Structure formats: structure tokens, C-alpha cells
Amino acid sequence: MALIEYALFALAVICLTALTKSHRLMSVLSLIHVLSCFLLIYSVLSTPVFPKYYIDENFMIDYLSVYEILIASTVFLLVVIYRKDYLENLLARGFLNKNNLALVYAAMNSLLLVIILSFSSNNLALLWIFAELTTLFSALMIAVMNSQKNIDAALKYVFISSTVMVFTFIGLVLLFTETEKTLGAGTLNWSALMENAKNLDPHVLITAYAFIFLGFAAKAGIAPFHTALPHAYSKAPSSVSTVLSAVVLNIGLFAILRIYSIMRETGSAAAASNILLFYGMLSIVIGSLSMLHQKNTRKLIAFSSVENSGLMLIGIGISTPAALFWVLLHTLAYSLTKASLFLSTGILHNQYLSNKVENIKAALQVQPFASAALIIGTAAIIGIPPFLPFTTKFSILAEIAKYSVFLLIPVLGFILITYAGFAVVLTEAFTRDSEEEKPGDLKKYRAPLGLKAPIVLLLLVILFLGLYTPKELIDLIWNITRTLYR
């Protein structure tokens, strides 16, 4: 299956989900769509020619695309399993209108399609447009719940993200002009830019890069463009915030990585690296400090995302192949762990109808599974062994230490603050019993297997990968590193 066949197939699925009225059929169609993404990767990898180019080299699937699509498809697969029962519950309680169900599924499938197209874009302008489309479909899914606060959160998400993305357009125009001037014919194809990076004017490139970076930084949840994320994550249905945080955020980092790898070949490499280090540090500071006074579990995870994006940006900015290797592995580790956290908060939300700590009462007795999953997931995300994020976070820090101890000390200090943020919220949520009601008085929400299985799977995968990282995965990531950092 080639990319074009996949895109046509996905469009057919989107149309069918929009037309059908059966929830089961919508869910099955979405499942088939996700499986077709795996098929796409399989067929690309099984052909001798690699990377694969499509439509005048405007699209390309290389190792980085394969890796990102695999992460996205895995998260989507688990979300599809989780979503049916989760949405049934929202429908039963009136949080979601039955007429909007087809819209939810059509939007989710459209989002998956534009995500795959973003990761397969060789042309940076196409990447920009598809990334922008992910914002719009995400906003639609945030807004679909029966609440004005959701609409408010969705609008904030759209306006902040889209507005900053206009600067990326300006940067792309500058880049295009420079290639037109230097190479004779203008191009925005990443592979062509990598080939010719050394010939391009570093001064123009650094200006273009600064503009392009801004828009994608907003997409990656980098401070100070992160302000819409906490609202969006806390208001969206749990299945949606999982996708937003574990997949859509990666598009921003993916794009930054692509642009930075071009800059690394030019005379402005040091300046480009400094921009990453600056915004990385800013995100770590703002993300970790904001976690300290959080009273909402999902906002807490959102700010942890900001802090982690910052850490990954620094990892990219220090510019060594080893650091990039760990950043890439951390992308996988962090995406899966965050997904498990958001899915666990979904079960707690079904019980308490809130993500606020003050409303979570006697959780260990009433929802032992979700509580345990949230605690284990948190342990994994802050980097406690033997989970995969421990290895990746520790190794990134080790690489930062090699680069500069003066950078390591503040990074480490602020990471410790995030531990405090998590500790405060979890202690408050799980050690307090209800004063008015005994645990037995609370009407217990029985989470079906469809909600629990994806969480267990995610936690098992990050545990397994923490203990044993398969050679194929390591080879894939080294291949990406070699392609990006020549």
C-alpha cells in the first residue's frame, strides 16, 4: 500500500463514518483505518527502495516518518479500543450528544489522516499546512462536548496555534526565496534542502529558521506558546487529550527536528542551537513552576508535557548524535506514558465527573485500578526505574552534562520541582478520604475491560522497553540519527 492509496482509503473511511449511524460500525471502521497505517509502514519497509518518495518528491517516508507514524498508530490503536466504551458512557450521561457521534469519529479519522500526511511531508510548506489542519480537527474534537467551557478551550487552542503558525509561513517564504536565488529553482523539499544547505546564505537561513520555529514551537507545546494546552487537555474527552498530547505534540518536535537538521549543516548552526536551548530552558522553567500550584490532574500532565518538550528541545539543541538518539527514544517513551496517564484520568473522570483534585475522594477504594494506573504512570513519567522514561531521561541528562554542567544544574533543579508538583497532587488526591461520604456510599463507576486493557498494555510496553530495548528499535533510531545529523 502506497501513501496515495492509504490517503484515498482514509478519505473513504472518513466519509463512511460520517454517514453511518451505528456506533459499532464507526468504531470498526476507525480500527481498520488505524490498521491500514501499520500496513502502510509494512509495505514501505518491505520495498527495496528507501526512503520512498511520492508526488514529485513532495511527500517522503524515511526512517523518521516511519518511527513517528508507528508511535502515532500505536497510540491511535489503543485509543480506538478505549474510545467506544468511553464515548458510550459520555452519551449515557448526556455529556455528548448522540447526533455528534459521527462528527467525533469523522474528526478523529481526519486527524489521523492529516497526522500521517504531516509525518510523510517532504515539502515543508505541506508539513505546515497539514500541521495547521491537525489544529483545526483537534479543536473540533475538543469542542464537541456539551459544554461552553469546551468551546472556549477549543477557540483558544485554534487562535493561539494558528496565529503563531502564520509566522512559520513567513519563514517558509524567506527560505523558498533563498533557494530560488541560490539554486535557481525554489524548493521547500527537506531532502533537497539538506543536500544544498551548505550553499545557502546563513544569515537569511537563521531568520527563516527563527520564524519557522515559532509556529512549530506552538505546536510542540513550547513556552511561551503553550498557554492553550492545559485548558484544551483538561476540557477535551480523555481519548482526545491522549491523542493531542501523545501524537499531535510530536508533529511540532518532528518539524523542529527537520528544520534544525538543515540548519546544522550551515554556518548558522550555533545560533540555531542557541534558540533551541533558550526556548527549551524557558519551557522547563515555566512548565515545572506551573506544576507546583496545579489542582487539576490533566493540567498537571499538560504542564509536565511543556517541561518535557523543553527537555527534548535542549536534547536536540546540544546537537550530538547520542543526545538525538535519546531524544527520539524519549519521544516514544513519553508518548506512551502520557497516553496511559490521560486514559487513567478518563476513568477517574467518569467516576467523579471532574479532574480537580478536590473532587477526587477515596479513589483507592472506589477506583483502585485507575488510581494504581495513575500512580504507576506518574512513577514512570518522572523517571523512576525500570520504566523506559527513566533510561531516556537519565541519558539525555547525561548528554547535557557532557555539553555543559552549567546547563545541567538548572535543568536538574527544575526537573526536581516537577517531582514535587506530581507528589503534591497525587498525595492530595489519593490520601484523603471523603468527609461527608464513606467510600461505600459513593456510586461506583465500573470501568469496562475496553477502558482498562489499553492502559495495562501501555504500562506493560514501557516496562518491557525499559528492561529490554529490541535491536530493531535501536537500529531504526540510529538510522534516523544518521539521516538527520550527517
Place this chain on the structure above:
Amino acid sequence: MIDAIPIPGIIQAILVLIMITGALIVTRKDLLSLLSMYRLQSLLLMFLALVLYAESGNYVLLQMAVLTLASKVLLIPYIIRRMQKEINISKDISFHYISPAYSLFITVALIFFSYYSLSKTLNELTDNKLFYLGAVFGISLALMGMMVTFSRKKIVTKTIGYLMMENGALIFSIFITELPFLIEVLIIIDLVILVLLAAILAVGMDSSIEEFQAKLERIKHPARNGGTH
């Protein structure tokens, strides 16, 4: 690239007129005139593309002019007008942080800022004066649009701010280069989806959920419900 073109006064005049519409969008409260200003700005943008086409004979510019007319002069204002009727507001008096007078002052500052911050990079790319003017005005217009988006409260105004930002980016791009036509089309599709989404959400913001559903039905089936056109 339009390096070879002598500086035609008409292009400068259109650019100045576009900046005036930008300044009016920054300061106006009346939503209807905001929309008219945007429409006028897009129309001027279309003329700009046409004049540049007449000068350079570049076919992409003609395509862009047609695309601008269809989307920004006709379709997008129509959607916004419809949204305005649904939510029935005529004024956005809530200037969040800055008053109209200050907005204008900031606008002037933004133009100077764009001029100085871009001068080095633009020098590397060309020495054409018209190029400077177009690029600087384009960036300034984009920054003014951003100011409107972040400083005003109503969704209609925010949307127009965003659209103005995009117009600015487009002016910048046509003075510097010609992007492939496919990209231009995709940008417009993106813009239309954004406006549609903002319109649907604005209707939702303005009403309770039951009303929202009813209004949404009315937008979907105007004839059946006797809705407004």
C-alpha cells in the same frame, strides 16, 4: 520575483490603501464595518496581484487574484456575515488590554520594528525598494492582525484579526516569491476550514447547549427552518 519591474506608483498606492484598511480594522468597534474593511482589504490584495500580473505576466499571480476574489472577497465574508447574524452582535467594544488610540500607536511602532528587524535579511535577498516596502508592509499587517487577535474579545474580531494576519503574510510572499499554486490553494482551504470552525464555535459560545443545537440545525438546513440567508 519582481526585480525587473520599475517602481510603479499604483502598487505603492494599493499598499498604502491596504495599510489604511489595516489601521481601521485595528481601531474600529463596529463589526459590520470591520468585515467590510476586511473585504476591501482582500479586494485591494486582488488588485495588487492583478497589477503585478500585468507587470510580470506571471500566471500564478492571476490564479492568486481569482482565488483571493472567490475566497476572501466572497466566501469567507459570507460565512462571517452569517455567523454575525446568528449571534446577533454588532459591536465589539471590549478592547481587552489596549485602547484604539494606543492600538494605532503600536501599529506605527510595529511598522518601524518590521522595517529595522528585516532590513538585514532583506538586503541579502534583494536591493529592490518596492520589495522592501511590500515585505515590510506585509509583516506589519501580519503583526497588526496578531494584535487584533490577542487584544480583542469577540470571536468575530479575533477571526478577522487572524484573516488580516494571513493577508499580511500573503502580501509578504507575493513581493518576495511565487509559491507553488498547490500551496496557495491548500492555504485557502485551511483558512476556510478555520473560519467555518470559528463560526460554528462562535454560535455555540453565544448560546446555551440546547439553543446551540437548534442554531446548528438552522445553519445546516436554512430552508427547512426558515433560517436567515
